[in-house]
Amino acid sequence: MFGQLDNSSPYDGGYELHPRDPSDLVSSGLSPYQQWAQGSPYKLIGGDANLDADPDHDSIPNGIEFIVGGNPTMANDASAKLPQVSVAGTSPNRIATISFRTTAASDDLNPELQFCYDVIN
Numbered sequence: 001m002f003g004q005l006d007n008s009s010p011y012d013g014g015y016e017l018h019p020r021d022p023s024d025l026v027s028s029g030l031s032p033y034q035q036w037a038q039g040s041p042y043k044l045i046g047g048d049a050n051l052d053a054d055p056d057h058d059s060i061p062n063g064i065e066f067i068v069g070g071n072p073t074m075a076n077d078a079s080a081k082l083p084q085v086s087v088a089g090t091s092p093n094r095i096a097t098i099s100f101r102t103t104a105a106s107d108d109l110n111p112e113l114q115f116c117y118d119v120i121n
């Protein structure tokens with residue numbers, strides 16, 4: 001790679017790096033999820049690599065395993081990483097706290113916790 005000072009608009013200054021040969025750049029073209037599922041160490045293939053697949057049969061789909069940092073090939077390793085609910089206080093002053101974790105790689109999916117006050121409807 002060669003470095004050059006580039007102070008042309010929109011840059012105020014700094015360096016721009018260029019590969020000697022554009023073919024030197026490597027891009028898998030895969031999303032962060034696809035890289036996680038299909039790459040090492042899990043190397044899921046076919047339908048087992050889908051977001052809703054559950055190749056380890058722990059009832060936690062790959063998409064959730066990806067978000068919480070689970071292992072899609074090891075049953076139940078993600079259960080401790082799933083959202084946790086704790087309730088403190090006594091009625092009518094109870095406070096429910098929901099804690100959940102996400103991995104930086106899963107930011108691409110923009111995960112968010114959804115809830116409602118009426119679980120029946």
Ligand SMILES: [Ca+2]
Nearest residue numbers: 054056058060
């Ligand atoms: Ca699973």
